[in-house]
Amino acid sequence: MSLKIFRQWGVSLGLGFLAMACVVPALAQDLAGAKDHPAVKRFGGSTIVGYEVRNFDAVEFQTSTFKEFDLQAYRRIYVQPPLALEGKLTRLWYEAPGETRSLELFRNYANDLTASGFTALYDSTRDSAAGKYNNFLATLSSSRRDYIKNNRTEYVMYAANVSSLRTGTFQKDNTTVRLIAVDWPKDDRTYKAKQGAYIAVDILETKAMEQNMVVVSASDISKSITASGKVAIYGILFDTGKADVKPESKPSLEQIAAFLKAEPGVKLHVVGHTDSVGSFDSNLALSKRRADAVAAVLAKDYGIAANRLVGNGVASLAPVASNSSDEGKAKNRRVELVLQ
Template sequence: MSMKLFRQWGASLCLGFLAMVSVVPAWAQDLAGAKDHPAVKRFGGSTIVGYEVRNFDAVEFQTSTFKEFDLQTYKRRYAQPPLALEGKLTRLWYEAPGATRSLELFRNYTNDLMASGFAALYDSTRDGAAGSYTNFLANFSSGQRDFIKNNRSEYVMYGADAGTVRTGTFQKGSTTVRLISIDWPKEDATYKSRQGAYIAVDILETKAMEQNMVVVSASDISKSITANGKVAIYGILFDTGKADVKPESKPSLEQIAAFLKAEPTVKLHVVGHTDSVGSFDSNLALSKRRADAVAAMLAKDYGIAANRLVGNGVASLAPVASNSSDEGRAKNRRVELVPQ
């Protein structure tokens, strides 16, 4: 970068930084319960009109030119595959009314993020191949409909100026930020909008999903078997691709043993279930080994007669959720107890 360009970039960065608010008062118009994310400041005078926090979700972040919206798969297509990340997701939708426009809003955010140490993975304002983003905008609008809290019509994006869409992806450490800004041309009571600009800010803090299934008590095991003919146990854990029962499984094993000791005539099938990742044959064998390992541990460590337990494995043949998401796959990985 030449010294002249560097000075121009530096001046732009400073001006943009001054417009961002580091300590923000609680704006009267903010959506109830909404708050700024500590990693991203807000543009001065803007208000939060859409807000949601998800403890764990999957997000695709743009890193190349947007090409089109695929109406068959309902996904965006890019020149290069997007960056797929998982973790805690915070979604904010800011409204900056009046004379503010999309480019000013977008540049303020990008300048401030970069001044805070974020690296730009994509910036549509510096992408010569970026188009009008008409289809991107329509897809973005539909993506906002799942806001749990939103005091603006989800259709507001359809009435926006498609030629003013700016998008960007920025990353620092485990935090990734997606920006989508647009102009809204006029005040409209139908859309609950004010003339100005909007910016959607998605902040993903990358982390692994925490296994948080409640330990099923001995009495609940008995009730579920009586009512449903089986009980699903999620507290018995294994490393990926392995059949060694992890130490964290102890609370669940203790409850199974307590149930069996309280019901000395009951015999059980211990059934291993997997998700659909990997080949079916390997998962079938793995699920059987895991079931056998649970039965063996109950006999060895908890004094349950070995002839009361039979291990079986069914791999992914009996899912309770879709295997297309991490959340669904986690529900499908389980051990079930079924009376013989």
């Protein structure tokens, strides 16, 4: 079966390598608004056909051989756990038409990155244990699958015969680069793809997320509870997949405690909400653990009677926005206080 590259409507789908020694003007026009990242040079004659910048995102980078894909848990299994990083993410898709093939394209990037001081954390072309499907499945991140489901604007790769696909992870200081190079066998009008090779370049610059959530005051909590019987709290924070209340949650916890102390007869359900990323069962359990953790902290650190708070979790069953965008997902990840 042949390789297929699909594109959403609205987007036009070491030192010895001279093509990477300098940035050569593209023969075709780059995607409007797209530009090269300063950490990664462009392969000579290639064109940017996909581009996105996210101020903050989480990415898993492969550092060992992919073993299998657990369809039931919807997760990848590696010989060693992947490297999970957060920070500013730049995603580029380059098209290198003509006689260029994925191995040449990948090796140009890999050699230039290592010559620039990057360390190769993984290189599928050097991994003797990599199987036929390993490279593709291992690098197809959950966020990229979300793009497929939610019709996000970017190129998406499906492969039945992936023998020509090369992948790698490279790191220097706070910058980590993922490469995914693939061959396209012939021009195709349906997919608007040219014969040659394509490479996806993901660049993550590690940084801490800036907190920008407004703390709901005790007075506003009271007003919302009185008016609608509930209030959404966004300032209670957790690490991804964990239920430990982070220290940065203190301002919001202080306001909840102040409200409860001012209203000694009030009892509340503490309800955890998640976005739709991951399996429903795992999110349901996680949302309950987070709600219980909030109730426990209010009792232990703020002197609120434990019998006034009941933890519940509903996972993604009560969204307040669409989960098709990062902004919507952020709104759906919350703790609500509901009057008993």
